[in-house]
Amino acid sequence: MNTARMHGKIEGATGRCDVPGCTGVGEYKAPIQPANFDGPGEWRMLCLDHVRQHNSKYNYFEGMSPDEISEAQGPLAGWQRPSRRFAHAADPMPAWSDFSDPLDAIAASFRRADRGPPQRFTPNEKRALGTLGLADDADLHSVRKRYSQLVRRFHPDRNGGDRSHEKKLGQVIDAWQTLKAARAFAD
Known part of the structure; x- marks a missing residue:
């Protein structure tokens, strides 16, 4: 048998197999508690025959319900982990x-x-920022805040029915409609 194909073999191991009464060389690491994969764990050294016997007793699905087994065997098993968002292109x-x-x-x-x-902004969006009295470095929060301030200032219900500011109110509303759809705030 080609020993180069025997995965897990510890080359140069000289100790005896840890199974009582066995005289073979312990060349393979086997976990003492197969279900405990938290940390490096404890190992024992076994000969080829005993490590095969040890591995044949291992059952990944032991203790699982039929539904859990079916889910673990499904094509999406292991893909439930959250993934990072891709960064936007600069x-x-x-x-x-x-x-x-x-x-x-x-x-x-x-x-x-x-x-x-x-x-960052198109010429139309820059005009809208100017209507609100904001600079090019404005974020969506400051745009929304300034929009609220200007609507309260120019709305006829807040001015005792004075409709002289209706044109300015319309410009503020149009500026808000333009800016809330701006690509700069798409994130």
Whole structure:
């Protein structure tokens, strides 16, 4: 028999098999408690015949209900672990709707290096930020907070029925509709 194919064999082991009365060389590690895989555990050295006997007694499904066995044998067994979210690309591709010619959209990704860092907001979104009186570094929370402040200021119900600010209120609402859908806040 080719001993190079015998997995788990400890080369150069000279001690005797740990089974009482056995005179074979203990060349294979076998856990004393097969169900205890927490940490390195305790091992005993067995000869080939006794390690085969030890392994034949091992039953992974011992103590499981039929439903648990069926679930463990299913194709999704072991895939229930949570996974990390992928990070967003540092330089997102432009939207196809921003271009009239598809080849221009492809070329835009190459021109981006010439233009410097990518812009966080589109020109329309920058106008909306200006309407709210915010800078380009605003986050969604500050946009929402400023929107609430301006709606309270310009709404006729808060001004004793004064409708002179209705146009400004409409601009604030339009700015909010534009910004809440901005790609910069898509995360």
